[in-house]
Amino acid sequence: MANKVNDLRSALELLKGIDGQLIETDVEVDPMAELSGVYRHIGAGGTVSRPTKEGPAMVFNNVKGHPGARVAIGLLASRRRVGYLLDCDPKRLGFMLNDSVANPIAPQVIAEGEAAACQEIVYMADDPGFDVRKLVPAPTNTEEDAGPYITMGMCYAHDVETGEHDVTIHRLCLQGPDTISMFFTPGARHLGAFREKAEALGKPLPISISIGVDPAIEIGACFEPPTTPIGYDELSVAGAIRKEPVKLARCKTIDEYCIANAEYVIEGELLPNTYVEEDQNSGTGKAMPEFPGYTGVAPKQVPVIKVKCVTTRTNPIMQTVIGPSEEHVSMAGIPTEASILSMVDRAMPGRVQNVYAATPGGGKFMAVIQFKKTVPSDEGRQRQAALLAFSAFPELKHVFLVDEDVDPFDMNDVIWAMNTRFQGDVDCITIPGVRCHPLDPSNDPACDPSIRDHGIACKTIFDCTVPYDQKHRFQRSKFKDVDPSHWVPGFID
Incomplete structure (x- = not known):
């Protein structure tokens, strides 16, 4: 089967043609705890509390409070499915990513005047009734969460002095009509360094958040130093995987780029010296479920993004992930494998x-x-x-x-x-x-x-x-090597 994936929609189309890899439901689901509760059983796997299993991706076509919205979850929650989406043997994914890091293809800005799919519909923050929480159907993963979270947002920003770019995935909580909090793991991400530098200069940091993109971008964005040092734009990894540049578009309201075929783009600025309690709206002391299987503690101070606008494709598809799931293992783990392969093989x-x-x-x-x-x-x-x-x-x-x-x-x-x-x-x-x-x-x-x-x-x-x-x-018992499909037609080992 030829792999034609270059955005979320083509990824879903590919999976529709592979038995057992995608299911859709038209039954109404509440994004408040229910959506994640459903997928926890169907296909989350990972470190999610049992019972759970590794299963198909899902698309919810009827999201309560968000007429016409659809939410996709679990695209990468299976190593075999990642292999389909990246057109690679699942056991060779680390090697393929290692090669992609070594042979990057830089992103490319679309031509002036060329329409970007992600900007088919534009909502400005100064429009009457603007509310990012109503525009973006971000789930609240559990009843204890600090609020709705964007968990698959590709955060793209640049160093205010050098102009170097970076893309990473962060914990983003929708705090108000035009405010989003952004959690940084101390010392672990280039965007954190960009924010600190801008703050030291008393400047806001322009940032775009692209949601619903090519899975190659989502995996490439999870590389970390020293494999991809500061100044290395991880969108180049996705370019190498697809053998063509990731297409970027100029943002409407800030001096930044976004992923041109994303389903949603949030444009905003990380404000200098401006912080909120992450759980200011819930008071639970908890943030959201994180990858080790425990719910993260809500810090007393997290930086704030002031939203300038939201742009979308027509009939956009929100993409989300359960933190402690097999999907996180795919996104974080496969780049980890590539990093280890690179370091050890050199020595x-x-x-x-x-x-x-x-x-x-x-x-x-x-x-x-x-x-x-x-x-x-x-x-x-x-x-x-x-x-x-x-x-x-x-x-x-x-x-x-x-x-x-x-x-x-x-x-x-x-x-x-x-x-x-x-x-x-x-x-x-x-x-x-x-x-x-x-x-x-x-x-x-x-x-x-x-x-x-x-x-x-x-x-x-x-x-x-x-x-x-x-x-x-320590020789293992040597059984005869045969092809079992001769006796069991269609059997896949």
Whole structure:
């Protein structure tokens, strides 16, 4: 099947033609907790509380309070589906993204006077009755959430001094008719540096938020330093995946660009020295469900975006994600895999066979590295590879090392290797006191007084590989290799 995907609509059309990958419903759904509650069962997977499963993407065609609006969820909530959307073997996605980072194709601004699909309809903030909460059908994921959240907004801004651009995904809460709060993980995103620089100069930072775009953009936007250093525009990764530039359009009200074929674009400015309590409208003390499976704490101060206008396609489709879902694993985890592959292969070419940023870690906390020892001097290099992985992705907490005969994408196989090839007193390597991720609640002095600050963790290597000189003792049972479809027509292994 030829992959013709270049926006959200073509992605949905592709999935419609593949059995079991997309379902639509015309039954009315309330965006307040109900929509996410439905998808939690149907296809969220990931670290969502059970019962849940990895299932099809969904489109809700009847959203309460938003006549004519549609909401899509779960497009990337399956590694196999990501493979369809990016036209790649699911087990080779990390390699494909690694190649894309190395061979970027820069975005391209559409010609002056050329119509942008994302600007077919324009709503100005000074229009009577303007309210971003009514224009954008953003779900409230749980009844405890601080408010409706945009969870799949491609935030695009530039450095006010150098002009360098960056695109990232942030937690965006609709706070009022023309105000949105924006959460930044400390020190983790280029846009945070852009905002701080603009604020130091007393200037607002123009920012566009493009919602409902090509899935290649959504995955490319999740790369982080050092793989994509400041000044590297991650839209170039999507360009490389599609082998053509991402098209940008000039915004209507700010000095910035947006993604030309997005379903929705919000134009605004991050205001200097202006903050709100993230839960000012709910008072719950909670933000929204985050990727580790817990609800994030609502900070007392988060920066504010002043909305200037909203532009949309005709009959736009809102796209959203459940934070602790398999969709987050795809978006964050596959770039993590590419980053580790890049870093380790430069140091020891050919040793790492594959990497999986596994579902239990939400795509960030845990990686399985498949390592091949070919000569006696390779013994010990597997642990060096794990140390390099921590450097490639600083938010990584646990690395599992397995041999080439273990499927890194099958956690049952990984845990089997741990049970039969791992000894806790000699094969567990701990590195305490290292900065990790603030959304892991165990990374806190309240859990261990030796932890000096929230967000510091003990990084751990679980070496489940066989010692090189013992390989002959660890041969797996050798079954006859046959094609089962001869006996079971249509069977896919």
